[in-house]
Amino acid sequence: MNTTTPTRNEPGARPMIDKAQYGLAAFLVLVGGFVLIDALGLEEGFADQPVQPYAVPYIVGGALVLLGILLAIATARGDVPESDEGEDIDLTQGTDVRTMGMLAVVLVANLALINFLGWAITGALLFVGATRALGSRTLVRDIAVGVALSVGSWYAFYVLLGVPIPAGILDGVL
Amino acid sequence: MDMLLEGFQQALTPTNLLFACVGVLLGTAVGVLPGIGPAMALALLLPVTYSVGPDSALIMFAGVYYGGMYGGSTTSILLNTPGESSSVVTALEGNKMAKRGRAAQALATAAIGSFVAGTIGTVLLWILMPRVSDVVVKLGAPSYFALMLLAFIAVTSVLGSSKLRGFIALFLGLTIGLIGTQTGQARLTFGEAKLADGIDIVVVAVAIFAIGEALWVAAHLRRKPLEIIPVGQPWMGREDWKRSWKPWLRGTAYGFPFGALPAGGAELPTFLSYITEKKLTKHPEEFGKGAIEGVAGPEAANNASAAGTMLPLLTLGLPTTATAVIMLYALQSYGIQPGPLLLENEPGLVWALLASLAIANTLLLVINLPMAPLWAKLLQIPRPQLYAGILFFATLGAYSVNFQAFDLALLLAFGALGFSMRRFGIPVLPLIVGVILGPKMEAQLTEALALSGGDVSTLWGEPVAVIVYIVIAILLTAVTLNGLRRPASAEPMTLDDEKELVER
Numbered sequence: 001m002n003t004t005t006p007t008r009n010e011p012g013a014r015p016m017i018d019k020a021q022y023g024l025a026a027f028l029v030l031v032g033g034f035v036l037i038d039a040l041g042l043e044e045g046f047a048d049q050p051v052q053p054y055a056v057p058y059i060v061g062g063a064l065v066l067l068g069i070l071l072a073i074a075t076a077r078g079d080v081p082e083s084d085e086g087e088d089i090d091l092t093q094g095t096d097v098r099t100m101g102m103l104a105v106v107l108v109a110n111l112a113l114i115n116f117l118g119w120a121i122t123g124a125l126l127f128v129g130a131t132r133a134l135g136s137r138t139l140v141r142d143i144a145v146g147v148a149l150s151v152g153s154w155y156a157f158y159v160l161l162g163v164p165i166p167a168g169i170l171d172g173v174l
Numbered sequence: 175m176d177m178l179l180e181g182f183q184q185a186l187t188p189t190n191l192l193f194a195c196v197g198v199l200l201g202t203a204v205g206v207l208p209g210i211g212p213a214m215a216l217a218l219l220l221p222v223t224y225s226v227g228p229d230s231a232l233i234m235f236a237g238v239y240y241g242g243m244y245g246g247s248t249t250s251i252l253l254n255t256p257g258e259s260s261s262v263v264t265a266l267e268g269n270k271m272a273k274r275g276r277a278a279q280a281l282a283t284a285a286i287g288s289f290v291a292g293t294i295g296t297v298l299l300w301i302l303m304p305r306v307s308d309v310v311v312k313l314g315a316p317s318y319f320a321l322m323l324l325a326f327i328a329v330t331s332v333l334g335s336s337k338l339r340g341f342i343a344l345f346l347g348l349t350i351g352l353i354g355t356q357t358g359q360a361r362l363t364f365g366e367a368k369l370a371d372g373i374d375i376v377v378v379a380v381a382i383f384a385i386g387e388a389l390w391v392a393a394h395l396r397r398k399p400l401e402i403i404p405v406g407q408p409w410m411g412r413e414d415w416k417r418s419w420k421p422w423l424r425g426t427a428y429g430f431p432f433g434a435l436p437a438g439g440a441e442l443p444t445f446l447s448y449i450t451e452k453k454l455t456k457h458p459e460e461f462g463k464g465a466i467e468g469v470a471g472p473e474a475a476n477n478a479s480a481a482g483t484m485l486p487l488l489t490l491g492l493p494t495t496a497t498a499v500i501m502l503y504a505l506q507s508y509g510i511q512p513g514p515l516l517l518e519n520e521p522g523l524v525w526a527l528l529a530s531l532a533i534a535n536t537l538l539l540v541i542n543l544p545m546a547p548l549w550a551k552l553l554q555i556p557r558p559q560l561y562a563g564i565l566f567f568a569t570l571g572a573y574s575v576n577f578q579a580f581d582l583a584l585l586l587a588f589g590a591l592g593f594s595m596r597r598f599g600i601p602v603l604p605l606i607v608g609v610i611l612g613p614k615m616e617a618q619l620t621e622a623l624a625l626s627g628g629d630v631s632t633l634w635g636e637p638v639a640v641i642v643y644i645v646i647a648i649l650l651t652a653v654t655l656n657g658l659r660r661p662a663s664a665e666p667m668t669l670d671d672e673k674e675l676v677e678r
Contacts, residue, residue, distance in 0.1 A: 050623035053357035081599035090396040111582040130562035161225045
């Protein structure tokens with residue numbers, strides 16, 4: 001929801017087509033198609049199963065394909081999405097691909113390293129990496145906060161909730 | 175009545191009171207902070223359910239829910255950029271008031287109005303809960319099936335501006351809900367054993383809400399800081415009281431029923447309340463420039479609908495807001511099934527929760543009025559650290575479900591989906607509702623048809639089901655007519671357009 005979007009259909013203006021939306025439409029058709037193919041591979045249910053396991057997937061998959069086609073038609077007719085607004089969002093500028101890419105790298109690194117290094121280390125890396133990516137210039141403070149957060153959360157889970165987070169390389173140290 | 179007093183006794187134990195305080199403070203903080211709302215805060219607090227009793231956890235969650243609603247209004251009054259859709263209307267007049275130097279009065283009428291509405295809503299819950307439970311206990315699977323269908327239609331077509339996008343979100347959610355082996359055969363699992371139990375809704379919710387939001391903000395981060403209006407102690411003069419009390423009550427009257435119907439959501443009642451106050455006011459010249467009625471009414475409607483939401487959640491197990499979805503999940507993780515038998519099976523728990531709503535409300539008023547300047551300071555937290563923190567806690571929240579790196583991979587994938595949804599203006603709520611209600615709906619259909627021996631007519635064999643189908647038909651007709659009245663190429667309908675008219 002937003003309240004500040006300027007009117008998009010000014011009289012006389014050429015309808016703008018959001019080409020990226022075709023990508024979303026294709027994605028929907030693809031997902032829907034996959035759901036249908038997956039449903040084809042299902043076997044008849046048990047005798048006491050009045051709703052066959054493939055019944056609902058047929059409906060959902062079919063609906064997704066249909067919605068994808070409808071979205072493509074709407075896009076061609078000049079339907080433009082209302083992107084989400086918020087406190088810290090400035091939609092007047094283009095997408096900041098660099099920041100996003102760096103954040104993605106940070107998240108993937110966390111995913112790749114967490115089993116080996118453990119949350120207490122990767123959590124801190126995640127925080128510091130994310131602040132860097134978002135343009136923070138206070139490296140020392142960010143490291144301090146990151147380490148406090150990750151080690152603190154490890155102990156909070158262990159002591160308060162009685163759940164040990166896998167410690168990874170620090171097993172026995174924490 | 176005795177049950178209610180017992181509930182208060184249980185809710186007022188020092189431990190539970192502490193949890194209520196923590197919940198209210200935490201809820202207000204996340205409501206004030208950009209980027210996270212009460213639903214996400216609850217999703218991140220779910221690990222608490224590992225070791226804390228259900229009563230304490232639920233009491234805390236209720237505090238977060240109410241606190242989040244209240245905190246959202248602070249942001250929209252002081253910043254003019256509502257974080258949640260339910261406080262969009264508050265920003266219209268609230269921010270204008272703040273700009274005219276009346277921030278203190280705007281915050282005060284929001285806080286006191288929320289308290290009044292929340293209290294009335296809670297009392298209504300006390301009265302209605304046992305009665306509704308008595309009625310719904312007689313409903314069979316066909317009625318539940320119909321009610322869930324109504325919830326689907328309502329969250330996709332009544333709320334939000336684009337029906338097409340609402341349905342896209344719903345069916346993506348239903349697809350996610352299909353994953354797993356509930357029906358005895360593996361559906362959409364890619365042969366992956368970790369997907370056999372389906373995807374945990376916490377992972378989906380955290381990814382869509384938190385990761386998606388953080389990435390979206392990162393891609394469009396405002397480089398110059400927002401102008402925050404400084405605020406002192408909230409207070410109201412005599413005139414303000416006189417102009418506020420009627421809008422509070424009218425807002426409550428709009429909010430509660432909308433929240434209580436499985437058509438839920440706070441957007442419609444807040445908007446209706448705004449229109450009503452605009453029509454009835456004795457100071458029409460002030461509307462658009464900061465009329466106190468335009469803050470008092472919608473804020474009351476907002477909180478009353480939050481109270482109303484608890485009714486379908488507890489009696490039917492039907493969540494209609496994202497926050498309610500997470501609360502439903504929390505209840506289930508205690509092995510408690512919300513629904514008609516909940517009051518019978520867990521009377522102590524239910525009444526403690528209902529009593530704690532009143533306590534949370536009072537705490538909010540007592541804590542928040544004096545602390546408003548402090549909350550306003552929260553808005554100045556540096557953004558890199560704020561969003562890094564959100565990513566940190568979101569990752570921890572998803573990891574803590576099973577402590578598997580696999581969940582983090584899912585988190586990333588759904589985070590990317592959440593980003594795309596924001597990019598293409600696809601609403602988030604229908605997806606989350608679809609994920610949690612989709613499998614339940616299939617189960618109800620199976621049960622209904624199993625009982626009838628496969629006879630499909632059983633689906634409209636219960637009077638309640640028939641009524642619900644009629645309501646759905648009326649709803650769909652209204653939506654279609656509304657869509658036809660405009661040329662096909664024009665704007666998506668209602669709320670947004672009318673709001674723009676209001677603003678002009």
